[in-house]
Amino acid sequence: MKISALTIFPGYFSPLELSLIGKAKRGGVLDFKILDLRDFASGAHKSVDDTPYGGGAGMVMRPDVWGDAIDSFASKDDASVIDLVILTPSGRRFTQRDAEMLSKSESILFACGRYEGIDARVQEHYRRDSRFRVHALSLGDFVLNGGEVAALAMIESITRLIPGVIGNPDSLVEESHVSEGFLEYPVYTKPPLWRDIEVPEVLLSGNHAAIAKWRSDRAGEGRS
Ligand code: SAM
Numbered sequence: 001m002k003i004s005a006l007t008i009f010p011g012y013f014s015p016l017e018l019s020l021i022g023k024a025k026r027g028g029v030l031d032f033k034i035l036d037l038r039d040f041a042s043g044a045h046k047s048v049d050d051t052p053y054g055g056g057a058g059m060v061m062r063p064d065v066w067g068d069a070i071d072s073f074a075s076k077d078d079a080s081v082i083d084l085v086i087l088t089p090s091g092r093r094f095t096q097r098d099a100e101m102l103s104k105s106e107s108i109l110f111a112c113g114r115y116e117g118i119d120a121r122v123q124e125h126y127r128r129d130s131r132f133r134v135h136a137l138s139l140g141d142f143v144l145n146g147g148e149v150a151a152l153a154m155i156e157s158i159t160r161l162i163p164g165v166i167g168n169p170d171s172l173v174e175e176s177h178v179s180e181g182f183l184e185y186p187v188y189t190k191p192p193l194w195r196d197i198e199v200p201e202v203l204l205s206g207n208h209a210a211i212a213k214w215r216s217d218r219a220g221e222g223r224s
Contacts, residue, residue: 087147112147183220
Protein backbone atom coordinates (compact mmCIF):
# COMPACT_ATOMS: atom_id res chain seq x y z
CA MET A 1 0.00 0.00 0.00
CA LYS A 2 1.24 3.47 -0.89
CA ILE A 3 0.93 6.25 1.67
CA SER A 4 2.30 9.71 1.00
CA ALA A 5 2.30 13.02 2.79
CA LEU A 6 2.94 16.60 1.73
CA THR A 7 4.33 18.71 4.55
CA ILE A 8 6.73 21.55 5.29
CA PHE A 9 8.20 19.37 8.06
CA PRO A 10 9.16 16.00 6.52
CA GLY A 11 11.13 15.17 9.69
CA TYR A 12 7.85 14.78 11.61
CA PHE A 13 7.35 11.46 9.84
CA SER A 14 10.52 9.76 11.15
CA PRO A 15 8.45 7.58 13.57
CA LEU A 16 7.27 5.64 10.50
CA GLU A 17 10.66 3.89 10.68
CA LEU A 18 9.78 2.41 14.09
CA SER A 19 7.92 -0.58 15.45
CA LEU A 20 5.45 -2.62 13.38
CA ILE A 21 5.04 0.04 10.69
CA GLY A 22 8.81 0.35 10.22
CA LYS A 23 9.04 -3.44 9.97
CA ALA A 24 6.21 -3.58 7.41
CA LYS A 25 7.95 -0.86 5.41
CA ARG A 26 11.24 -2.74 5.40
CA GLY A 27 9.35 -5.90 4.42
CA GLY A 28 7.79 -4.15 1.42
CA VAL A 29 4.19 -4.27 2.74
CA LEU A 30 4.01 -0.48 3.07
CA ASP A 31 5.50 2.16 0.82
CA PHE A 32 5.85 5.69 2.23
CA LYS A 33 6.67 8.87 0.32
CA ILE A 34 7.12 11.99 2.42
CA LEU A 35 7.33 15.06 0.19
CA ASP A 36 8.51 18.54 1.10
CA LEU A 37 5.93 21.14 0.07
CA ARG A 38 8.68 23.78 -0.12
CA ASP A 39 10.15 21.98 -3.15
CA PHE A 40 7.13 23.36 -5.04
CA ALA A 41 7.45 26.94 -3.80
CA SER A 42 9.17 29.59 -5.88
CA GLY A 43 11.08 32.74 -4.96
CA ALA A 44 14.16 33.26 -2.86
CA HIS A 45 12.29 32.50 0.36
CA LYS A 46 10.42 29.43 -0.90
CA SER A 47 7.35 30.88 0.70
CA VAL A 48 4.28 28.62 0.97
CA ASP A 49 1.92 31.09 2.68
CA ASP A 50 0.49 34.58 2.38
CA THR A 51 -1.81 36.97 4.20
CA PRO A 52 -5.53 36.07 4.35
CA TYR A 53 -8.01 37.80 2.04
CA GLY A 54 -10.58 39.54 4.18
CA GLY A 55 -8.02 40.26 6.88
CA GLY A 56 -7.42 38.56 10.17
CA ALA A 57 -4.55 37.03 12.06
CA GLY A 58 -2.04 34.55 10.71
CA MET A 59 -1.14 33.30 7.27
CA VAL A 60 -2.88 30.98 4.81
CA MET A 61 -1.17 28.33 2.68
CA ARG A 62 -1.11 29.24 -1.01
CA PRO A 63 -3.26 27.20 -3.44
CA ASP A 64 -0.73 27.48 -6.30
CA VAL A 65 2.01 25.82 -4.24
CA TRP A 66 -0.35 23.06 -3.07
CA GLY A 67 -1.72 22.58 -6.60
CA ASP A 68 1.75 22.18 -8.13
CA ALA A 69 2.74 19.73 -5.40
CA ILE A 70 -0.40 17.59 -5.68
CA ASP A 71 -0.30 17.58 -9.51
CA SER A 72 3.36 16.57 -9.49
CA PHE A 73 2.60 13.76 -7.05
CA ALA A 74 -0.38 12.55 -9.12
CA SER A 75 1.62 12.58 -12.37
CA LYS A 76 4.07 10.07 -10.88
CA ASP A 77 1.50 7.90 -9.09
CA ASP A 78 0.04 4.94 -10.98
CA ALA A 79 -3.13 4.57 -8.86
CA SER A 80 -6.38 5.03 -10.77
CA VAL A 81 -7.84 6.93 -7.82
CA ILE A 82 -5.93 8.82 -5.13
CA ASP A 83 -7.48 9.35 -1.71
CA LEU A 84 -6.52 12.92 -0.86
CA VAL A 85 -6.87 13.49 2.89
CA ILE A 86 -6.89 17.18 3.74
CA LEU A 87 -6.27 17.53 7.45
CA THR A 88 -8.31 20.21 9.14
CA PRO A 89 -9.89 20.63 12.60
CA SER A 90 -13.07 21.78 10.85
CA GLY A 91 -13.35 18.52 8.88
CA ARG A 92 -15.38 15.39 9.63
CA ARG A 93 -14.08 13.56 12.66
CA PHE A 94 -11.91 10.55 11.68
CA THR A 95 -13.25 7.20 12.92
CA GLN A 96 -12.43 3.51 12.68
CA ARG A 97 -14.82 3.35 9.67
CA ASP A 98 -12.55 5.81 7.86
CA ALA A 99 -9.51 3.73 8.81
CA GLU A 100 -11.22 0.65 7.33
CA MET A 101 -12.21 2.49 4.13
CA LEU A 102 -8.74 4.00 3.65
CA SER A 103 -7.00 0.67 4.38
CA LYS A 104 -8.45 -0.49 1.02
CA SER A 105 -7.07 2.50 -0.88
CA GLU A 106 -4.55 2.12 -3.70
CA SER A 107 -2.83 5.36 -2.76
CA ILE A 108 -3.42 7.90 0.00
CA LEU A 109 -1.96 11.41 0.03
CA PHE A 110 -2.13 13.36 3.31
CA ALA A 111 -2.09 17.14 2.91
CA CYS A 112 -0.69 18.55 6.15
CA GLY A 113 -1.66 22.15 6.73
CA ARG A 114 0.13 24.72 8.91
CA TYR A 115 -0.57 28.34 9.89
CA GLU A 116 -4.31 29.13 9.44
CA GLY A 117 -4.73 26.21 7.06
CA ILE A 118 -4.80 25.60 3.30
CA ASP A 119 -6.62 27.95 0.86
CA ALA A 120 -10.15 26.49 0.49
CA ARG A 121 -9.86 26.35 -3.32
CA VAL A 122 -7.49 23.39 -3.07
CA GLN A 123 -10.24 21.22 -1.65
CA GLU A 124 -12.80 22.59 -4.11
CA HIS A 125 -10.52 21.99 -7.11
CA TYR A 126 -9.65 18.37 -6.32
CA ARG A 127 -13.26 17.50 -5.47
CA ARG A 128 -14.00 18.29 -9.15
CA ASP A 129 -11.23 15.97 -10.39
CA SER A 130 -12.37 12.34 -10.77
CA ARG A 131 -8.80 11.09 -10.21
CA PHE A 132 -9.18 12.13 -6.56
CA ARG A 133 -11.46 11.19 -3.68
CA VAL A 134 -11.16 14.11 -1.26
CA HIS A 135 -11.65 13.63 2.48
CA ALA A 136 -11.46 16.67 4.77
CA LEU A 137 -10.75 14.98 8.09
CA SER A 138 -10.13 16.05 11.66
CA LEU A 139 -8.39 13.98 14.31
CA GLY A 140 -10.69 15.38 16.97
CA ASP A 141 -12.23 18.52 18.36
CA PHE A 142 -9.01 20.29 19.26
CA VAL A 143 -6.46 22.34 17.33
CA LEU A 144 -2.93 21.15 16.55
CA ASN A 145 -0.15 23.32 15.11
CA GLY A 146 -0.08 21.26 11.95
CA GLY A 147 -1.53 18.22 10.22
CA GLU A 148 1.53 15.99 10.67
CA VAL A 149 0.59 14.52 14.05
CA ALA A 150 -2.98 13.92 12.84
CA ALA A 151 -1.64 12.21 9.70
CA LEU A 152 0.65 9.98 11.78
CA ALA A 153 -2.23 8.90 14.02
CA MET A 154 -4.43 8.14 11.00
CA ILE A 155 -1.58 6.28 9.24
CA GLU A 156 -1.11 4.07 12.30
CA SER A 157 -4.80 3.21 12.54
CA ILE A 158 -5.09 2.57 8.78
CA THR A 159 -1.93 0.50 8.33
CA ARG A 160 -2.55 -1.82 11.29
CA LEU A 161 -5.60 -3.10 9.34
CA ILE A 162 -3.45 -4.11 6.37
CA PRO A 163 -2.59 -7.82 6.27
CA GLY A 164 1.04 -8.37 7.26
CA VAL A 165 1.42 -5.30 9.48
CA ILE A 166 0.17 -6.72 12.81
CA GLY A 167 1.88 -9.99 13.80
CA ASN A 168 -1.30 -11.69 15.03
CA PRO A 169 -4.36 -10.69 12.96
CA ASP A 170 -6.62 -12.17 15.67
CA SER A 171 -5.78 -9.07 17.76
CA LEU A 172 -7.92 -7.03 15.38
CA VAL A 173 -11.05 -9.14 15.84
CA GLU A 174 -12.25 -8.06 19.30
CA GLU A 175 -10.92 -4.54 19.45
CA SER A 176 -12.70 -1.39 20.51
CA HIS A 177 -14.59 0.23 17.60
CA VAL A 178 -14.42 -2.93 15.46
CA SER A 179 -18.16 -2.46 15.13
CA GLU A 180 -20.15 0.68 15.85
CA GLY A 181 -20.20 1.33 19.59
CA PHE A 182 -18.18 -1.74 20.59
CA LEU A 183 -15.59 -1.06 23.30
CA GLU A 184 -13.20 -3.63 24.66
CA TYR A 185 -13.42 -5.13 28.15
CA PRO A 186 -10.72 -4.60 30.82
CA VAL A 187 -7.64 -6.80 30.27
CA TYR A 188 -5.30 -8.41 32.82
CA THR A 189 -2.04 -10.40 32.88
CA LYS A 190 0.37 -11.85 35.47
CA PRO A 191 0.85 -11.55 38.39
CA PRO A 192 -2.63 -12.60 39.63
CA LEU A 193 -2.30 -10.32 42.68
CA TRP A 194 -0.73 -6.84 42.29
CA ARG A 195 -0.79 -4.16 45.02
CA ASP A 196 -3.76 -5.81 46.75
CA ILE A 197 -5.76 -5.95 43.53
CA GLU A 198 -6.71 -9.40 42.31
CA VAL A 199 -7.42 -10.47 38.76
CA PRO A 200 -11.19 -11.23 38.56
CA GLU A 201 -11.59 -14.88 39.54
CA VAL A 202 -13.67 -15.79 36.49
CA LEU A 203 -10.69 -15.08 34.22
CA LEU A 204 -8.69 -17.77 36.02
CA SER A 205 -11.57 -20.29 35.93
CA GLY A 206 -11.01 -21.74 32.46
CA ASN A 207 -14.79 -21.51 31.93
CA HIS A 208 -14.91 -19.96 28.45
CA ALA A 209 -18.64 -19.28 28.47
CA ALA A 210 -18.41 -17.50 31.84
CA ILE A 211 -15.37 -15.53 30.65
CA ALA A 212 -17.19 -14.46 27.48
CA LYS A 213 -20.20 -13.34 29.55
CA TRP A 214 -17.99 -11.44 32.02
CA ARG A 215 -16.20 -9.71 29.14
CA SER A 216 -19.42 -8.75 27.45
CA ASP A 217 -20.84 -7.40 30.75
CA ARG A 218 -17.73 -5.31 31.39
CA ALA A 219 -17.11 -4.11 27.83
CA GLY A 220 -16.82 -0.37 27.58
CA GLU A 221 -16.46 0.34 31.28
CA GLY A 222 -13.30 2.36 30.48
CA ARG A 223 -15.63 5.12 29.32
CA SER A 224 -17.46 5.35 32.64
N1 SAM B 1 -7.29 28.10 11.60
C1 SAM B 1 -7.64 26.74 11.63
C2 SAM B 1 -9.02 26.55 12.27
O1 SAM B 1 -9.34 27.32 13.16
O2 SAM B 1 -9.75 25.60 11.89
C3 SAM B 1 -6.62 25.93 12.40
C4 SAM B 1 -5.33 25.80 11.68
S1 SAM B 1 -4.20 24.76 12.50
C5 SAM B 1 -3.35 25.85 13.55
C6 SAM B 1 -3.02 24.40 11.26
C7 SAM B 1 -3.17 23.07 10.59
O3 SAM B 1 -3.06 22.05 11.55
C8 SAM B 1 -4.48 22.80 9.89
O4 SAM B 1 -4.51 23.33 8.60
C9 SAM B 1 -4.53 21.29 9.86
O5 SAM B 1 -3.81 20.75 8.77
C10 SAM B 1 -3.81 20.92 11.14
N2 SAM B 1 -4.73 20.57 12.24
C11 SAM B 1 -4.94 21.27 13.37
N3 SAM B 1 -5.81 20.66 14.16
C12 SAM B 1 -6.19 19.54 13.53
C13 SAM B 1 -7.09 18.48 13.84
N4 SAM B 1 -7.80 18.46 14.95
N5 SAM B 1 -7.22 17.48 12.94
C14 SAM B 1 -6.53 17.47 11.78
N6 SAM B 1 -5.65 18.46 11.44
C15 SAM B 1 -5.48 19.46 12.30
